[in-house]
Amino acid sequence: MDKCLEIRGASKQYPGGIVAVDGVSLTASCGTVTALLGPNGSGKSTLLAMAAGVLRPSSGVFLVAGLEVWGPRGRDARRLLGYMPQAEPFHPLLTGWENLALHASMRGVRLDRGLVLELAEELGLGREALGRRVGGYSGGMKRKLALIAAVLHQPRVLLLDEPDSGLDPGSRRRLAEVLRRLARSGAAVVFTTHIGWSAAHADQVVFMHRGRVVAEGAPGELVEKYSPWHLVELEAADPEGLRAELERLGGVERVEARDGVLVVAVRGGPDALAAVARAAARHGLRRLSAREPGIEDAFLAATGQPLGEER
Missing domain, CATH: 3.40.50.300 (P-loop containing nucleotide triphosphate hydrolases)
Structure with missing residues (x-):
């Protein structure tokens, strides 16, 4: 072109x-x-x-x-x-x-x-x-x-x-x-x-x-390139304990707390997602949802900042 x-x-x-x-x-x-x-x-x-x-x-x-x-x-x-x-x-x-x-x-x-x-x-x-x-x-x-x-x-x-x-x-x-x-x-x-x-x-x-x-x-x-994982959102009775366990779990790239919700980046297939779900169940799981990453997630991974702000 x-x-x-x-x-x-x-x-x-x-x-x-x-x-x-x-x-x-x-x-x-x-x-x-x-x-x-x-x-x-x-x-x-x-x-x-x-x-x-x-x-x-x-x-x-x-x-x-x-x-x-x-x-x-x-x-x-x-x-x-x-x-x-x-x-x-x-x-x-x-x-x-x-x-x-x-x-x-x-x-x-x-x-x-x-x-x-x-x-x-x-x-x-x-x-x-x-x-x-x-x-x-x-x-x-x-x-x-x-x-x-x-x-x-x-x-x-x-x-x-x-x-x-x-x-x-x-x-x-x-x-x-x-x-x-x-x-x-x-x-x-x-x-x-x-x-x-x-x-x-x-x-x-x-x-x-x-x-x-x-x-x-x-x-x-x-x-x-920048966000080759699934994103899982979790709410649990014991969020701090769940976060500590997830950070030690294989296949978990990162764990972030956003407005009381844990957002977990999971690399891998169904087995990795199932392991996250089992960990959440042990800490009083209240809500779980999973989605594929989008361009906003790639931007955050590439720059370290969300699209909503600039410092």
Whole structure:
């Protein structure tokens, strides 16, 4: 596949020595969906803003279809970009249609009403909502309108900052389908998220932590590499005694206490899971549930931190 977006050695440092992005390099191929996964404060939005030509980097090279975003042909490179920031750039007193017409004129393209209606239906925005003032929109509706605005000129690279923010599960599913369709048209779709479900539906996931890339690869590959075990949640009458026994048990990778529940990472098949269940029974088992690990578990294993926080 052709490289639609290349980032080499990107860094951003603010006064006072604050480093938001620290030497990040990554590639997004045409026709693929890439998720930058990490908690708030991990540098995702800063990286995307630099790639979009909105925030000047301290160092690094940003190429869109071989054109340097911050080079002599930066204007040509930016024409190939669609950017959706976290703060929706809409006028609250204008309707959805009027805001989109304004965005189209700023991009120098004709407003394709057919494309708008198609995307609005796919995203679940609703045709009638486009005729209402944006000031009355919910947060989720504004996110959907922002995505439509970002693709009006059919960009080669689509950069979306937290497009799933404020969306309910059903809307997230619709969003994932739309992003997949946009990628099939040949675009490289790159979005930031702190939601594991959204990242798990991308072709490539990039773990970002403290301004750096910690790991990258297909979702399944990352789970297999960093979290190749089952997770068992236990509640027992004697949690401390159970934890002590589990930590000595073969096949147990780690034991964590989360809100009164023991979360046990178990490597191995049915025999290892059965041994954990027997140990729990000896300490007054109250509840047991097991599940396969997901991308959130892989992120925790790779970085040492859950997605919900950044220190």
